[in-house]
Amino acid sequence: MTGHWYALVTRSRHERAVERALARLEGVETYVPLRRVWSSRVDRRVQIYTPALPGYVFLRAVLWPDIRASIKRTPGVVAFVGCESQPARIPPEQIESLRIMLACSTDVEVLTKYEPGQPVQITRGPLAGARGVLIRTNPSRHRLVVRIEQIGLALSADVHEADVEPLDNASSSRLQSDRTLCYSRVR
Known part of the structure; x- marks a missing residue:
């Protein structure tokens, strides 16, 4: 996959929905860091996966105008992380x-x-x-x-x-x- 890594800010608890929507775009790779935590249920404790960095989705893509427009229209996306109109690249x-x-x-x-x-x-x-x-x-x-x-x-x-x-x-x-x-x- 080519392109650079970028971070997106998402609406609260929308990380996985944004990841699924962006994964459908051609030329876009997504990553939501997940960690295992124990959760108590009524009758047992279970391990679940939760976002390690709540409110963020990482994506790798070449930000052509059409790709960027599709990302902007994705439900749950709030903002690119970056200054002014240039998203910050993540190494x-x-x-x-x-x-x-x-x-x-x-x-x-x-x-x-x-x-x-x-x-x-x-x-x-x-x-x-x-x-x-x-x-x-x-x-x-x-x-x-x-x-x-x-x-x-x-x-x-x-x-x-x-x-x-x-x-x-x-x-x-x-x-x-x-x-x-x-x-x-x-x-």
Whole structure:
């Protein structure tokens, strides 16, 4: 699939409906990060999937005028994330890191505020390949935070100190990009 990744703001609890509608468009790939949580029912507890980043849908596409118009008309879509009329591009490494963390980690926590730290990459274990910012929580464990600056949200998971290595300056500069956040209304 060609094109760039973008984030859309959706109406509350419309993430999956927007994903299904956009998936019907030719040349559009969608992704809604989901996490497993326990939910109590009257007679039992069950695991369900809920959006890890409520109110957001990611899509990869070449934003030709006809594709963009179709996205704008999709029920439940509120806005592209971006400044003025140009949607913000999400680096593919950040989408891949989200997928790795959500596929392998049972203790994923959504953070709306995060501490600055050292950019790192996980080298071993089920989260191998994920990149993010490391926050020390105790002497033997670390908290890895993968943030998507364009939407101002982050995910975190515990990783062992031996499974982490610092990123070089070129890779870390992409993780420490400008934190400016604004929305481009699509209607």
